[in-house]
Amino acid sequence: MNKAITDGILFMPPAFEGGLSVWSKQHGTPGSDTYANDPGAAIVPSDADFGGCLELIKGSSVQRLRYMGETPILPGCYLRITARVKAVSGNLPAVRIAGWAGDGGDNHVAGLTETGPSVALTSYGEVVEVSAIVGTGARPGVDMVWGSAPVYGHFGLDLTGPNGGILRIDDIVIEDVTSVFLRSMLAFVDVRDFGAKGDGVTDDLAAFEAADSAANGRTVMVPEGTFYLGGSMTFDSRVSFEGHVTMDAGSILSLTRNFDLPSYIDALGDEQTAFAKAFQALLNNGEHESLDMGGRRIGLARPMDMQAAVDNKSFYATRRVIRNGQIEALDSPHWTSGQWTGTATYSASNALKLTNVQNIANIEVGSLITGNGVGREVYVRAKNVGAQEITLSSPLYDAEGTQAYTYTRFRYLLDFSGFSDFDKFVLSDIEFQCAGRASGILLAPSGTIFHLRDCFISRPKDRGLSSHGDGCQGMLIDRCQFLSNEEPTPAADRTSIAMNVNANDVKIRDNRIVKFRHFAVIAGGQSIITGNHFFQGDGITGAPRTAGLVLTNVNSRTSFIQNYVDNCYIDWTNEHDASPAFTGGFSFSQMTISDNIFLCGHVAPWFAFFVITPYGAGQFLNGITVTSNVFRAVGVQLDRIETIDTSFADIDRSRSTNIVFADNMFNNVSTQATNPRILKHVQNSPAATWTVPCNPGLPFDGHARNVTAMVPLGAVNTAGSSKHYGMPWTLVEQGPQKDRVTLNWAEPVKGTMTLTVRMDNPL
Secondary structure (H helix, E strand, C coil), X not given: CCHHHHCCCCCCCCCHHHCCCCEECCCCCCCCCECCCCCCEEEEEEECCCEEEEEEECCCCCEXXXXXXXXXXXXXXXXXXXXXXXXXXXXXXXXXXXXXXECCCCCECCCCCCECCCEECCCECCCEEEEEEEECCCCCCCCEECCCCCCEEEEEEEEECCCCCEEEECCCEEEECHHHCCCCCCCEEEHHHHCCCCEEEEECHHHHHXXXXXXXXXXXXECCCEEEECCCEEECCCEEECCEEEECCCCCEEECCCCEHHHHHHHHCCHHHHHHHHHHHHHHCCCCCEEECCCCXXXXXXXXXXXXXXXXXXXXXXXXXXXXXXEEECCCHHHCCEEEEEEEEECHHHCCEEECCCCCCCCCCCCEEXXXXXXXXXXXXXXXXXXXXXEECCXXXXXXXXXXXXXXXXXXXXXCCCCCEECCEEEEEEEEECCCCCEEEECCCEEECCEEECCEEECCCCEEEECCCEEEECCEEXXXXXXXXXXXXXXXXXXXXXXXXXXXXXXXXXXXXXXXXEEEEECCCCCEEECCEEECCCCCCCCCCCEEEEECCCEEEEEEECCEEECCEEEEECCCCCCCCCCCCCCEEEEEEECCEEEEECCCCCCCCEEEECCCCCCCEEEEEEECCEEEEECCCEEECEEECCCCCCCCHHHCEEEEEECCEEECEEECCCECEEEEEEEEEEEEEEEEECCCCCHHHCCCCEEEXXXXXXEEEECCCCECCXXXXXXXXXXXXXXXXXXXXXXXXEEEEEEEEECCECC
């Protein structure tokens, strides 16, 4: 590119023959002395080598010759100033190109290099050419790097060395040589052309801003080097990085025209820093709703503190997405879990607090709490060091008083716990390669509609996804795979958990979960769990299995539909209740288990697919539907598919209400529970009272609480073989286990009766 051609800019000074009144003996500024009428200067009209030229007698230590016209200095434009000289007689001086830099206010710009290389004259009559290049950028071959401050220059040459010599000087040439430096000015704007140094120390922010402003649809090029930016930089143009930038943590780099992770990696060099800066820009720039990882796999040597990457925000509520890539835990000591112990005091009257907490300054928010009377997946939601108080994610079921607790802080690839509230965030099509070193994702303590979709969480060391507060409210987990790091480990010895939930309204759909201790521990209500396949078996015959799904809210309001439950079971508890004995409310209620496949192989006969574990006395069943499921055992005959775990307490079977077990299919299950249950009782000898046993076929060995229908099969006969046309009246909940009903007749009779019996009160 040549500005003289493209923009009609005049760089060339006039010939000496036009007069010496525009040629200064000083710096060329207005009012300076000129060579007009100077006795030591003369025009030679016809030199053998130069034609018309200027003859000078050197009379000062540095004798200047400057054109008084203002030669423009433009960003991205490089000028070469050339002079041809020869010594005629007298002492031989040295010659160099020189200039004077002026800004827009006609002030001298100090601190710049204003002279080119010096050339000594060594003989008379020899034509010597001196030249120098001036421009805004520090490019190889540029002698006078002036940056963006000067807007014009006065150019010419200096004569140095001994005085008394006579020289002749050909007309000075100033030409645009930008094309020597730019591969394609039509496609790129180079930040060096606007004064960027790339030395890692100088603040190049202004040069970057000027280059972006001048690009006008072209790509800004950042060449090799390290460019320090002293503040936030927003590129409105596409930018290409051959070198790297460095910025303070609080400075935002917004690549608005190529907003993707590969561009940030090109810009920052370090993958973890690049990911942090890209996330920072995602939350601080309204022009993009998603960050595309471009299919890149990035390695993290330490947990990614997502809030620290965006330290100007403690909460966020606008939909944002990160998608399409892999995040890998590199081998590093930074993945080691933190662990602390100390005593603390718990009171059921203040169910979400630990008080008088020892060692509280060291305990990290997001730590898992273990101790006597602590249910599964209870975390430190917040702490108050001054008050020595910890806020819990869930209550403790039996920890009244003071005791020792252990606090374990897992290390997560992505840690959102620094946000106070984080809403409407999506992670899509990402593989989290935890490599047995790290856990996957820790949510913020508060937030709604976190969405994980089409992702893999592979080999998490401790947890796939953890919630230590209510950041899981309305969470959506769709079409993901959770792959355990403990596949070879016997099921009972596994410790890792795919996910936990504390809040309501989660949707867990169409996922595949492989060989964790638990698939999910869910403390909230109104959950929809559908289309998932989770399996937790091992190769040990007769070995115990662990719960796949743990539900810890008695008033569950959960729909569990069309899942595939493989070598594990549903465990429904109230372990997150500070007063687990029944004192009021709905107790174990509102659960639908429908259209699922349940499969187990080579387990102990007492294994069950649906276990209810009350942690306190007096709880009962109130609204449970188990319909249209397939229950199958391989290599074993199961006793039954449902049971009450009485390790802590039993249920009150006299209060069961609205229980439906119907239309299920059973393979290799001895007791096939139904409610209502249809029985056929044969009374072979006449009796006025027929006793009908109803178990073991009622769900959970329930009481026989209602008889809703009776139909005799054939005639009912008296002792004398006469037909009896009356009907009996019934008594329910008979016998020591209250699992029998009696049919009471007006006289002794015999015959066969079908009955419909319920273990609940359906009204």
